[in-house]
Amino acid sequence: MKLRFALALLVSKCVYYGMRLLGRRASHLPGYFAVRICPDYLRYVRKAKTVICVTGTDGKTTTANLISDLLTSIGQRVANNRVGSNTEYGxxxxxxxxxxxxxxCKVDAVVLETDEHYARIVCPKVRCDYIVVTNVLRDSLQRNAHPEYVAGKIQxxxxxxxxxxxxxDELCSAQLLQQNARVYYGIARQPGDVGYPPNRVNDCPLCPQCGARLSYDYVRYAHVGHVHCDSCGFASPNADWRVTAMDAEKRTLTxxxxxxxLVLPMxxxxxxxxxxxxxxIAVMHEMGLSVDTIRTALEKTALTKTRFASEQVGGIEVVNMMAKSNNSLPVSMVFDYIRKKEGRKAIILALDDLDETKSSERIGWIYDTDYEFLNDDGVVQIIATGVRCHDHLVRLLLAGVAREKLVCGENELEAIEQLRTEGVDSVYLLHDMSSYPQSVTAMAKIREVLEGAR
Ligand SMILES: [Zn+2]
Structure with a gap:
């Protein structure tokens, strides 16, 4: 096996450097050849001092990249799969x-973003020291079914x-792998939290211990918050790292x-x-880094820009936002964000989820999403556009949005011509990953319509 592994490593290195010379990203093929030559390749690679796997539904890419950046900023050498896939080959x-x-080994740490379905294969093979699970939330139905199914796989x-x-604060993942040692992080009750799950979908209604209905102390989105069970005394775990206050202006977390x-940069x-x-923060502290070192690393890491771009056109704010469609929770959160904004808003829905339409007509996620959030006095117009426009229209009508507020047209640019220009303080263009290229032309069209009305 040693010979086989040596050959796999040699081929993998050659493919990697060869592809880099050709200006390619070399994210998948070097690993592909390694695993094809030596199926147990991951087991034989000499382990770095620290190996961290980051998995979960949302935030694993951001978290893995953040950990890599923070470690690099304090001089550690880090290998990661940032440019590649999060399955075995990457x-x-x-x-x-x-x-x-x-x-x-030529690095101090290896940080691996790991697909939820592959964690059970990858983590033991790379002999990871830490497994970060960001959350297990409702995701694409066809890929991930129900959160309990995904949690079952990580289990x-x-x-x-x-x-x-x-x-x-997220019960599905907080209960995982009870036999392993663990550290919890969480955020204490905040002003915006409510006393019941705010979304249509609640994937965690029952006590994992006795099956009785859970009582919510507070909830911030989906089932994320703090729960207890009146019947058996079960409660959400206490966070070892708990944020008690957040100051967005000073950019600090207490x-x-x-x-x-402790006060650390946000x-x-x-x-x-x-x-x-x-x-x-929690994983770096577990690695033995002091709070001061972590603070220094956080200070050096530039403040990330928010995931949307906004501009002023003739006194109207125009916001281009991405909403990961085919996935009810992120879209519901974007709807919630918009309804809570001040002023009168027009919204353009360009959530095509084109990747899915190529092979199927699955629209179940639209019925899990809280379109009801858009049935709000502050939302004065909604333009449903793209190949899914009729699905969005039906769903908006079911949510009780008045027909006269709605525009529906498959051609994005034609539909945008009907954008209201009077009595509107802001315009939100919501696109997803598949419709990003069209969103650039759509933004130009919005500018044209708004400027034409001046
Ligand atoms: Zn119970």
Whole structure:
């Protein structure tokens, strides 16, 4: 086997450097050849001092990249699968880069973003020290079915020495792999939290211990918050790292850790990303880095820009936002964000999920999404456009939105011509990953319509 592994590593290295010379990304093929030559390749690659796998439904890419950036900023050498896939071949490529031709480790840490379905295969093979699970939430129905199905798959990860870094506020992932040591992070009750799950979909209504209906102390989105069971006494775990206050202006987080109050820089002001930052802080502290070192790393890491671009056109704010369609929760969160904004808003829905239409006509996610959030006095017009426009229209009508507020047209540019220009303070263009290229032309059209009305 040793010979086979040596050959796999040699071929993998040659493919990697060959592709790099040709200006290619070399994210998949070096790992592909390695695993085809030596199926147990990941097991034989010399382990770095620290190996971290980051998995979960949302935020795994951001969290893995953040951990890599923070470690790099304090001088650690890091290998990761940032440019590649998060399944076995992409991970094998990252492992190839973590050692030299003689299988000597040349990095301090390996950070691997790991697909939820592959964690059980990858984590034991790479002998990971830490498994970060960001959350297990409702995702694309055809790929991930129900969160319990995904949690069930992660639950098969047999890696007893790995310490888990878990989100205390998200019950599906907080209960995983009870036999492993664990550290929890969370955010204490905040002003915007409510006393019941705000979305149509609640994937965690019952007590995991006795099956009784759970009581919610507070919820911030989906089932993320704090619960307890009146019948058996079960409750959400207490967070070891708990944010007690967030100051978006000063860009600071106030945390409690082992009874001590700490103030650390906030790298991003959205709740989702504060959870990601907490996961990074917790894992770095577990690696033995001091709070001061972590603070220095956070200070050096530039504040990430929000995921939307906004501009002013003739006194109207125009916002171009991405909403990961085919996935009800992120879209619901974008709807919620918009309805809570001040002023009168027009919304253009360009959520085509084109990747899916090529092969199928699955629109179940539209019925899981909270279009009801858009049935709001502040929303004065909604333009449904793209190949899914009629599906959006039906769903908006079911949500009780008045017909006269709605415009429906498959051709995006023609539909945008009907954009209201009077009595509107802001315009939101919502596109998804597949419709991003069209969103650039759509933005130009919005500018043209708004400027034409001046
Ligand atoms: Zn119970």
């Amino acid at each position: 991970i094998a490529t990252a492992m190839t880069c973590s050692v030299n031709l003689f299988n000597r 098969l990860t047999d890696c007893p020495s790995a310490k888990l870094i878990l989100n205390a 945390l409690l850790y082992q009874g001590e109050e 790298t991003h002001d959205s709740l989702f990303n504060i959870y990601n930052e907490l996961a990074a």
